[in-house]
Amino acid sequence: MQVHELSRTEYEIGIGGLDVNVPIEQLPVWQDYEATIPGRSPWGFAVICEGDDMLAFVSFVQYETHGYRYLRAHHGPVWTVEPTPELEAAALDELAAFVRKRDRHQVFMRLAVKHELPITSPCLSTLPYDTTVIIDTTGGDEAILSRMKQRGRRDVRKALRECELTFSDETERAIESFDEYYEIMVETAERDGFTPSPAEDYRNMLRILGHDHCRLFAGRDGDRVITWTIATISGTRATRYYGASRSGAARNLATDRLIYFECCELGRAGITEYDQMGIGSEFQPATMGLNTFKTKFAKDGVRMIAPDRDVSIKKAFYRALQTAKSLRARLRSARHDQ
Template sequence: MNCWNVYAIEKTEHHAMQVQELSRTEYEQCAADFAATVPIEQLPLWQDLEATVPGRSPWGYAAIKDGERLVALISLVQYETHGYRYLRAHHAPVWEEEPTAEQEAEALTALVDYVRGRDKKQVFMRLAVAHELPITTPCLSTLPYDTTVVIDLTGGDEAILSRMKPRGRRDVRKALRECTLTFSDETERAIESFDEYYEVMVETAARDGFTPAPAEDYRNMLEILGHDHCRLFAGRDGDQVITWTIATISGTHATRYYGASRTGAARNLATDRLIYFECCELGRIGCTEYDQMGIGSEFQPATMGLNTFKTKFAKDGVRMVAPDRDVPIKKTFYRALVAAKAARARLRSAKHAE
């Protein structure tokens, strides 16, 4: 394995935690041989996808080694916003085995030195870090989560249903009886034109109070990740799309990435039936688990409202995950960003109080 730069932190055991820069080909080989499942966001295809978004660009790939042993992989994308740059690695570093706090701290220190040595313009990194460490700070933006729900897809349709909470089984069975929509994999149709699906997303965003990404972002996701890594499942009433989901796939791990549904009396029925349809279809193509992408917890109470709905599909599905945290590189600059954010928050509070 060739490397351009190696940055190391000496350890008392006389070996080192190192960051070794990899080419895309080298990274792909390491990912293919890795014992742990590499998340979709850490596959090189995801860098190709990120490159289509203004202000984002591929930055590089690296291996983290403990002595001569590969312990983690990381794929980094540069984000440029408000005149500064930072690096983002979704769900990474990807560790071969669950790290201790000491291992995470050593790896992050080596990563900071590596980035400083290669690129003087990066202000911070946003990484998935299991332990709250002195080198990390809470995210400057975004709502990170440390808890998710994973649905077991093994054993076929009835087995999937049997592992739901009683409420989940009841709601899905009611949806199977009463929901009259037609459900199918519409990936290719959505790649040809995303217009009808985007109309549903815009309606969802207006109802739920968020801003959707541009339509091309969703279509690019389907096209660039490809049929092996990304599917769109939809439910229709005749010719009209009522509800849809984009699911990503990496190895045997699927993730429910985006979902949208029209407002109406039968919306809950349609969503319950669609999720069950997704579970069954993903199970049939070889996926063994389906991640529902985050619920609320003590760490992130703002999203507690998601818990009742998401957890009903898997009575034993709650899992802890490493949440996003920021790792400052230019510490003075980063402190200034934090202070500016606090000042904006005070200004908003003062305006609301008037």
């Protein structure tokens, strides 16, 4: 098995010949977007081969944080075959050796790894997931509705009757100014307990990925935005990447109707699958609270995926980071118990 570095053009040709929907994060244009975020920069592309057979392609972005660097391949490698544990382990060994030889500064790489292998470790940061929900967007509006769980159909029909917002694709408007959408993201973050990215990150995502790869859908009450979603597109699959909504009694109705609107619009544009981007599982119990809402839109939509895992490049350095993380967790726990 060998790993070969590829130019951007060679990588584009390689993934262009695959009979799969390459994840948006593994398209070269995603590196262009991430390059606008401080601390991130394109690192390169590679192919994993066995003789003349190309087994997987991978696009890496470099992250710099707290004085060290690591590589991230969101939803990569992109496999051309279904990897066995043995094949995946061998590929990761070769990929780690390739990174170590090319760039001595990288401490670890974070990739999507299907199997729990000795070479992998749980992510030092982020909340990786191994389960998602895929909505089938084929067949038209009624077919999309018919494939929802009973509760999903009931909630969407109620939203269609009672939610009086106007829904549309507002991608171009959001590129011109993201201010009104960001106000709602800040409100959502305060309500749900997370820190939003800077406004320019969302606007750059829309601008750089472009209309073929990224859309913003919104629901308005007159001139006032109430709820919105950013959906990414790669091939015939879309992903519900970000969403925000104002607080209020009608919030659930507005969100239900927006998601149904997105499914119908994407279906009319030739999209066949709409990924809801992660729910909780035994692997990631912290996000179990998402399951009831997301699964109602697709009664047969739950899918297992390869979750993010870390592979150390500088083993001693990585062990030190793990130790520091454990120490911080113990200190937080001790303060909480006081």
